[in-house]
Amino acid sequence: MEGPVESIYNLIPRAIENPEQPPRYHSKFKPVVKNELKQNRSPNKTMGPAKVAVPTPGEFLKKRSKEPKLPEKSTFEYSDEVVRRPPVPRHDEKPLLGIRTNKNFINTNAVENIMSVTKKPLPKYVDTRNGDNSLLDPSGLVPKYTKKNDYGEVPDYLKKRNAEVRRAQEEYNAYIQERMKQGAMKQLTGMEREEIIGGLKKNWEELHHQYQGLSVVTDTAPKKNRKERMEAEMKQLERDIELIEKHRVIYIANN
Amino acid sequence: MSAEDDVPRLELLSTIGFNGLVNGGLIIHPDKEHMVYPLGNTVIVRNLNTNKQDFLTGHTNTVSCLVVSKSGKYIASGQVTHMGFKAAIMVWDYEKRCLKYQLILHKVKVEALAFSPNELYLVSLGGQDDNSVVVWNLQTAEAVCGSPAAVQSAGTTFTVKYASNSDDLFVTAGDGTLRVWELDLPNRKIRPQECNLGQLKRIVKCVEVDENDEYFYCGTTSGDILKINMKTKFVANHGPAKGKFSQGIADIKILKNGNLLIGAGDGTLALVNGRSDKYCVIKQGDCKLKGAVSSIALRGQGHQFFVGTNKSQIYRFNLTDFKEDLVMSAHYQPVLDVAFPLCTSDLVATCSGDDIRVWHTCTSRELLRISVPNMICHAIEFMPDGHSLISAWNDGKIRVFLPESGKVWYVINNAHNSGVTAVAATSDSKRIISGGGEGQVRVWDLTINPLNQKLREAMKEHKSSVTCIKVGDKNKQCVSASSDGTCIIWDLINFSRKQMVMSNTLFQCVCYHPAGFQIITSGTDRKIVYWECYDGNQIRELDGSQSGAINGMDICPSGRQLITGGDDKLIKVWDYNEGMVTHVGQGHSGNITRVKMCPERRYIVSVSRDGAIIVWKYPQSC
Numbered sequence: 001m002e003g004p005v006e007s008i009y010n011l012i013p014r015a016i017e018n019p020e021q022p023p024r025y026h027s028k029f030k031p032v033v034k035n036e037l038k039q040n041r042s043p044n045k046t047m048g049p050a051k052v053a054v055p056t057p058g059e060f061l062k063k064r065s066k067e068p069k070l071p072e073k074s075t076f077e078y079s080d081e082v083v084r085r086p087p088v089p090r091h092d093e094k095p096l097l098g099i100r101t102n103k104n105f106i107n108t109n110a111v112e113n114i115m116s117v118t119k120k121p122l123p124k125y126v127d128t129r130n131g132d133n134s135l136l137d138p139s140g141l142v143p144k145y146t147k148k149n150d151y152g153e154v155p156d157y158l159k160k161r162n163a164e165v166r167r168a169q170e171e172y173n174a175y176i177q178e179r180m181k182q183g184a185m186k187q188l189t190g191m192e193r194e195e196i197i198g199g200l201k202k203n204w205e206e207l208h209h210q211y212q213g214l215s216v217v218t219d220t221a222p223k224k225n226r227k228e229r230m231e232a233e234m235k236q237l238e239r240d241i242e243l244i245e246k247h248r249v250i251y252i253a254n255n
Numbered sequence: 256m257s258a259e260d261d262v263p264r265l266e267l268l269s270t271i272g273f274n275g276l277v278n279g280g281l282i283i284h285p286d287k288e289h290m291v292y293p294l295g296n297t298v299i300v301r302n303l304n305t306n307k308q309d310f311l312t313g314h315t316n317t318v319s320c321l322v323v324s325k326s327g328k329y330i331a332s333g334q335v336t337h338m339g340f341k342a343a344i345m346v347w348d349y350e351k352r353c354l355k356y357q358l359i360l361h362k363v364k365v366e367a368l369a370f371s372p373n374e375l376y377l378v379s380l381g382g383q384d385d386n387s388v389v390v391w392n393l394q395t396a397e398a399v400c401g402s403p404a405a406v407q408s409a410g411t412t413f414t415v416k417y418a419s420n421s422d423d424l425f426v427t428a429g430d431g432t433l434r435v436w437e438l439d440l441p442n443r444k445i446r447p448q449e450c451n452l453g454q455l456k457r458i459v460k461c462v463e464v465d466e467n468d469e470y471f472y473c474g475t476t477s478g479d480i481l482k483i484n485m486k487t488k489f490v491a492n493h494g495p496a497k498g499k500f501s502q503g504i505a506d507i508k509i510l511k512n513g514n515l516l517i518g519a520g521d522g523t524l525a526l527v528n529g530r531s532d533k534y535c536v537i538k539q540g541d542c543k544l545k546g547a548v549s550s551i552a553l554r555g556q557g558h559q560f561f562v563g564t565n566k567s568q569i570y571r572f573n574l575t576d577f578k579e580d581l582v583m584s585a586h587y588q589p590v591l592d593v594a595f596p597l598c599t600s601d602l603v604a605t606c607s608g609d610d611i612r613v614w615h616t617c618t619s620r621e622l623l624r625i626s627v628p629n630m631i632c633h634a635i636e637f638m639p640d641g642h643s644l645i646s647a648w649n650d651g652k653i654r655v656f657l658p659e660s661g662k663v664w665y666v667i668n669n670a671h672n673s674g675v676t677a678v679a680a681t682s683d684s685k686r687i688i689s690g691g692g693e694g695q696v697r698v699w700d701l702t703i704n705p706l707n708q709k710l711r712e713a714m715k716e717h718k719s720s721v722t723c724i725k726v727g728d729k730n731k732q733c734v735s736a737s738s739d740g741t742c743i744i745w746d747l748i749n750f751s752r753k754q755m756v757m758s759n760t761l762f763q764c765v766c767y768h769p770a771g772f773q774i775i776t777s778g779t780d781r782k783i784v785y786w787e788c789y790d791g792n793q794i795r796e797l798d799g800s801q802s803g804a805i806n807g808m809d810i811c812p813s814g815r816q817l818i819t820g821g822d823d824k825l826i827k828v829w830d831y832n833e834g835m836v837t838h839v840g841q842g843h844s845g846n847i848t849r850v851k852m853c854p855e856r857r858y859i860v861s862v863s864r865d866g867a868i869i870v871w872k873y874p875q876s877c
Contacts, residue, residue: 006657006659007642008596008602008613008637008641008642008658008659009596009598009599011602011613011622011623011658011659012599012615013601013615013618013622
């Protein structure tokens, strides 16, 4: 008999037992370190002070010599100074006034028109007897696309894509061949494939026969369950048949 | 019984209880080391460091107001009485912890009290039925003068506060009345001046006067603060206009820097800016306190303060971090039962209203609280194996709780159709025996794996509610006491009645003598009766009390001592063989409902209707 884990006696407040502290850590290298410190205390007593060149009197510390050296001052230039548009006129600048052109616009326009080639009228078609017309070119009555240079040829993009597909298929075939050579997989022969399909169809037939033999009324839970199970199995078989029929070539991994 | 006066007293170890319903009842004494609070008819002075409690007893009914003078020399407390009687004010000497004066003038209830700053006068306010203000001279203990507290059309006056510096200026406030009084000593008159509130209609629950006597602040039931000029008697400002304190302001305290501490009825405690008229909240407690705040007590200048709520909780706050810290909790409803686990004295469980609490007996600390809202727990019992706590509820269910987490382990639904009133368990923890309000005693078989409770037998003999059930004689029989005046010994093998004793009383409690041959009963006839189990003959009858029914009884494992407690508010220790009172415990202020002895004979615990739990030292001499 298992009782609950809780007990009233656990509620009694207990004095918290502090776990005994481990003894204080003392390094075993302490005497060594102490000794070394004592020994290495005044190294220049053995070798004498380091030998460095004595400063010459000319090299005294000069005023501001310890300040950082700044680069020379340069005037700031905008990077787009050249391409920039001329500045906005100042408020006291006056624009040049009274400049007039000597061109005779009347004459030149007349001469230009006289000399110009006559515009051809746009071809039109008339579709009622009242003379209602519209432009011929966008109407589609004139064969335009059949006159194109590349009419009837496979377009470039399709060519490119077909080539890509072919190349991928070849690569895949090559890979399969290689694998087949290595013995990693085998191809299902047509006979075997037919056999599998036949077997699956037979199974389906049997199941379907049983299904047809079910009672019309599914009034109890077991009947309902059985019907649902059979439906699910048939659906699975149909899916399998479809899968195998869809693929002409089937490889089977050996492992 | 005059003999009771010279029997030795039981030593009182501690009490657990606080009457949080008294507004401003929790006070920190000016010496900063003691807390003063009411509990039922007594006023308790408790040392904050050592938790030592002193009791100021003398009131004949519940204490309704409590105040400590400015220097801490005096404590004054008022009480309620029954309609038509006069309610006393007691003035206590703090140093000697004894009664100094008893002032009787008010009728039915003393609503509020206030000491003058130089402790010359005490002003007292009568309740709704009395409606008068009386000024008392503290030197002579005589009334100086009195006056009706408010005009006839106004409602009850709730509070009175003296000015901080002047001995002849005080304020009363209440429902539709707000008055500043001036004392005219040569003419023995007090003259009121009504404050002009204009359009405002407020019920003022608390008043606090600032230290210069310029303004006073009133906390209202609408949840806002009125600041009133003491000289002009006009409202200086009132607020907050938006976000008023929910369920009204129950207490206000002014800090040195002018900020106000506000305690609200929904348990909110907030520090508000008292210098602007917006009264915006500066600090607020993280969560609401349990119950409505009824009193705020500053310790010294207010760096630390204590808050009491009407759910009898006392919290401690530090002004800087404003985090609550539960210092003391107690029952706020009548305590109906008490139970010890089988083999420890350190824990005791009590039930009151809708909650069951488990206390640490030595420190009076609450260890566990189990609440089932809106129900009443009538009885509790620990399963002897200590793995569960059985409780009997008025909705007819027996709820069994896990004792560490306090979660419900299983519930026996519909155990009794008019509430379960008594419950007991057999010592092998395989049976629960329950008694109901309709008078049935039912035996439940328990299996743990699988968890199942089966009704073994329903024994229908009692005509009225079963008050107490005890199991005896190696679980082969049990005894049930009922308020129909019978006590039945049941056979727990054949589930039949073995023996029945009858008396002209409502039996409240029954005990097996440890030897198993006798039962002891007690009830409203104030008699302690010994009965023979075998044939149901009465052996002996003792007068248990002179005045009130005996509600609780317990017998020590050796069978030599018997303890009883009842409506006479006394705990009595009896010598079983002699039939004499050996010790008397005085300290309860409400009717004692149950009394139990701890298993190791170190303590006696008694509980009473006023919500108090008292732990007594078990007398070692016997």
